[in-house]
Amino acid sequence: MTAVKALPYANDALKGIGAKTIEIHHDKLYAGYVNKRNEIEEALTGVDRSKANQIYSQMRGLKHEETFAANGQILHELYFGVMGGDGQPAGEVFDKIKEDFGSYASWEEDFKASGMCARGWVVLAYDPTDGRLHNFIGDAQNQGGVWGAFPVLPCDTYEHSYFIDYGSDRKAYLEAFMRNISWPEVNRRYLAAVNMALAKK
Template sequence: MPFELPALPYAQDALEPYITANTLSFHHGKHHNAYVTNLNNLVKDTDLASKSLEEIIKATAGDASKAGIFNNAAQVWNHSFYWQCMKPGGGGTPTGDLAAKINADFGSFDDFIAALKTAAGTQFGSGWAWLVKDGGTLKVVKTLNAENPMTNGQTPLLTIDVWEHAYYLDYQNRRPDYVQTFLNSLVNWDFVSQQLAAA
């Protein structure tokens, strides 16, 4: 079966005023959709066509001859995950096991947020900032372009897309403002908690 563009988990205008319907129409409808289309074209009639996104990402990571496949597969996965990391009325602070684990591994929630904002703000060019589970420990990492922490044996729990197309229509070059708004008003801690429980 060809890969398909997953529907957004909320209405296109549901994240306004923080992320506008205009941004989501381009980011989801054009950018994410293009990765899906490109991936399907690249894997058609190959042994990768029957594999999952995760299997394709792991099978092609670091292989220069399959860079196009990796980049498109990882971007399909990264974006599908990113949409889930946000919700209308999001933000605030996590609770339960996630809150306890963050406090244990980072020292405090504030220290975790500082690390995540630094990763998102210092990723040069395009990429992603992540909260991951690495072995038994939570860590903040950043990746370039389409890279995904799963290729390093880490389990993604949360991501912030810091490609310019994620925020430029709403925030222009003010990436720190977008990241702060994501954390204050959009992040879906319930989803992150579910990822931790499943990791």
């Protein structure tokens, strides 16, 4: 069983992302993923595995929703954990971004464009298969991720992330998100991803 993680900052600590948005997003939506993940795991202990079927079965339904709930929990924890900063890029990840995208400005343009076309998430991730950073999109928690890649900077692009503050203006929300990035945390995640990838070789 998993538990809801507390925010590493106050609800009203972010610039351009209101306390009401954070309260609903964290305390209701994110907590809901955690609770449903636990509920699904409990249901799986008693499911009749002899009736598993790829067209429809209780087993299939639970296993499918397990990935949605688990990834919803994980991505939200990474998302909330990467905010609360001053938005000033620094560290080895900053150098890697410039190496892989040509410049920070080119990466930022691609990240925002990816955020505009994603239906659920845009994630800066380190892929150990090519040793590069990529901006991946996901239309749902369990769609679009690249297995084996390490997410270092996710941004939730579902409407619930910004509708209270910006209505349908996702572009303004993405600008606000960029101003709140904690680059020391992004750098910590990037270095951890590189070290884990090296340890597996």
